[in-house]
Amino acid sequence: RILDLQKEQYQVKVFIVSDGEENASREFRASQIGALIRCLIAEGWAFDYYGTDHDITSMADTLNIESNRRVMFQKTKAGMxxxxxxxxxxxxxEKMSFMESRRSDSSKK
Structure with a gap:
């Protein structure tokens, strides 16, 4: 843990955008990154996967990205x-909901 905060006190969002299947890594495999993502999700992090003309379901499954956090878009300026x-x-x-819950929690103290 980097910060001495409770999970309820912060949000970490990671936005992954891909225009195709991963095929050039030299240090890490997608399955290794998926294991890391699974651990970070357990710590309260959120990952979103936006992809274009590839099987985003398969890649997002490998990366352990939750199904409700995946979006396919057209590989055009308008699509992006x-x-x-x-x-x-x-x-x-999500930010408004998070801030509202923080306000609600602080008013209870």
Whole structure:
């Protein structure tokens, strides 16, 4: 643990964008990264996987990305903009919920 905080006091989000299946790594295999992601999810981290013209289900499964945190988008400027806008809307919704729960917790003290 890097920070001396409880899981309820912070949020870590990782946004993975891919335009194809991973095929160039020299140090890590996707399965090794998936094991690390599984450990980080247990620590409260969240991972989102946005992919284009490949089997995002298979790759996201290998990386242990939860099914509700995967999005396929078109490999175009408009597709990327749409994916970005969708992601930002989700982040804002999650951020507002997180801040509201923090306010609620602090008012109980």
């Amino acid at each position: 903009e749409s994916a970005r806008d969708q992601y930002m809307a989700e982040i804002m919704k």
